[in-house]
Amino acid sequence: MLITLLLMASSASGRWMLDIGDVQGDGWSMTGVTLEMTLAPGPTGADAIRLHVDHLHLPDPVGSAKALEVTCPGGRLEPTRLKCPAIRLSGRHPWLTLNQVSGQLDLGFDGRLELTLKQLPLADGRMDVSVTHDAGQWGVRAQGQRLALREVRGLAERVGVPLEVLMPEGFRMEGHLALDFKGRGGMDGIQATQGRVVWGDGAFAGAEGTLAGEGLGMSLQWDVRQEGSAWQGVLALDWDEGALYVDPVFLEVGPEQPVRVSTRVDWHDGRLSVKDLALAWGEDLRLAGQASLDPAHLPGSLKATLDVDRARLPAVYEAFLQPFAYGTVLDDLETGGLISGRLQIREGAPQRAALTLSGVDADDRKGRLGLYGLDGRLIWKSDGAAPVSHVSLEGGHLYRIPLGMTRVALQLEQDGVRLTQEARVPILDGELRMHGLEALGLGSDDPVVTFEASVMPISMERLAASVGRPLFTGTLAGSIPRVRYQGGELTVGGRLVIQAFDGMIRVGNLRLREPFGVAPVLWADMEMDNLDLASITNTFEFGLIEGRLRGHVRDMILVNWEPVRFDAALYTPLDQRFRRRISQRAVDNLVGLGGGVGGMLGTGFLRFFDSFGYRQLGLSCRLRGDVCEMDGVAPAPDGVGYYIIQGAGLPRVEVIGFTRQVAWRDLIQRLQAAVEAGEVSES
């Protein structure tokens, strides 16, 4: 330390003036220092002391101050110390406003210091700072109120702390901070710190809008100290109000459902350990965990265990799962139940995961899928050697087709899942048996699911009723080999056989695109043979027709379960022997279906006949978009029209259509009208 002293004294007046000149210490210096003292007589009198420093230079981040003036009215200069119960501090500083700041000073000439500055203006707020120093140990306490965060950025820049890392371009932060910081240390730096910072009216936003917060009220408490070469302590974050958006998750928190995070931290030999991590979001989500990592070697050095002790649906689904499910069948679910789980990470990669479902319900609001009473435990291991997982389902539905209680045993592999034994899904009075189900590449962009299945007879009547389609009698059964789902498309290798109306309907070349998408597309070919017309017309209350029906629907495309294209023909074959009679009402309905006006038979003498004989009858429709290209069973004699009913015997009734182009929806309306009329007349 180099001190140049020039003493000018006027002892007569009790007024002293010390021109101290320049003072330099380790990392700090003062130039142009003068001390002026007016000493009061007697030991109890108050002295007036005034210190002037032209230029004070302190280590960063405080920096330089100019024209610093400290007055100490009523202070006392004692042989070993200077005691000022009320100091006033003024001066010029790049980012501290030093304008008549009040405080206290107790300076021992052995180096002991107690300095308090009150209501120091900082970042639009006020801060009380006290500094103590004694025998190489120092302590700092800073208590600030309403420090404006938008000023902090500029402040940090002036202080020389680069915030670009924490706050990239376009990032803004708002709100007020209340700070209570305590720190202590020695000559080689800080040794312990504790305190609390409260962020009120908080808001922040990134330039992209994918990260933002509003109306935030949060507080962070810490208590960290150095133990030898290690740092240890506790951190606690309480988030009591406000909304946060971390793309695509939006979370709003209120005092009744706060977020609390607490953890112990340990920093030792370049390795950070996080212990007793606990996170709670009200009663809906509880996490616990621990981790250790070397920040210089991420992610390979990460070792962690995360326990989801409790995740309650629907809160957790709506907040955290739903935003990730948009565009899938799981994006609009009504959920309930509990989920828990555990994830273990070793060397930066997931090594083992377990998920437990308890009474989970998931019901699609769009009515596509429902799963009720899901229970089970799923276990995954990175080496693929996980024990078998079991999941059970009390019930559910797929497009409103009810599914019964099902149990499946699954083997979770590294990147896929496999059924270990046949799964039996009861459907109405029948059953779907799935074997060899395998899903591969689930983590990739192109997952593939394959399985084989067989359908044990299901009543078509109940199946049709459950999906709100026209009634149908018969059973659905068959084997479904080589089902494959890849790239959004489901293909079926074999043929489904529906035994209905005493005949057979075979469905082949079945292909389904985006089954849960906005407009699912289904391709199929159907062949019908030997269907009993009497039972069909009875079922649909169309008016009795006796005979046998043959037909096909080829190149059928349904979009959103409505047909947009097919080549269909339904007719009574000429080469089979069976009774051919048609009732008056059925003639009326076929006329209506062909586009004519029914009821014509009821006005002439034909009204006395209940039914008529026929040679053949039938209709064909070649649907393209909304237009059906109609045809019948044979060309009419005039060469223009076509027979819908070709009569036989006497009285002979023939129905000839002339219209070739029919709007499909007109045809459907007419069919509905015919069926509804039947229902009315029966009741």
Added chain:
Amino acid sequence: MTPIARCARPLAWFGLAFLLSACVTINIYFPAAAAEDAARIIVRDVLGETEQPPARDPAEEPAASDQGALREMGSRVMVAVLNGVISPAQAQQPDINIRSSAIDSLRASMRQRASGLRPHYQSGAVGFTSDGLVAVRDLNAVPLRDRSTVQRLVSEENADRNALYREIARANDRPEWESDIRRTFARVWVEEAPSGYWYQDERGRWQQK
């Protein structure tokens, strides 16, 4: 115009020049004007800012009146179904068909979503892209709680729009028209958008109408 080139299978000893001259180009006419009219009907219907009610299939009304006339014709022993009863509309206008149940349900779904998207079109948060879709332009213009919803609306709207272009092509039995239909729509969405809406020009830059 969609050129489809069919080349004779090249034989190894034929030179490149001959190969090129042996190409046969078949041009299939894309009914651009009709497609534009059709697109306009759908776009106005979806955006919901049309002065006149959305165009109906002209076939519906004549069909009904014809049926009424037929009713007066009385009974005949030989029952015949006469022509002219049933709508022949689409077949007589071989331009563009926008009626199928799939298209109808897509239109209904888009119409329903329009009220949710409208404030975001107006604020500039969402704009029309040059490929006939919509995209998030400025997420900061959306209140926090709606940001996730906006992204969902945008992805659902795009799924509907992609399906709509595909289904119009299918309804006309011309799957190869899909890209022409998409281009037509991309233009019409922008033309029909109220001023203040944002759209992408051909070079992908955002412009305000």
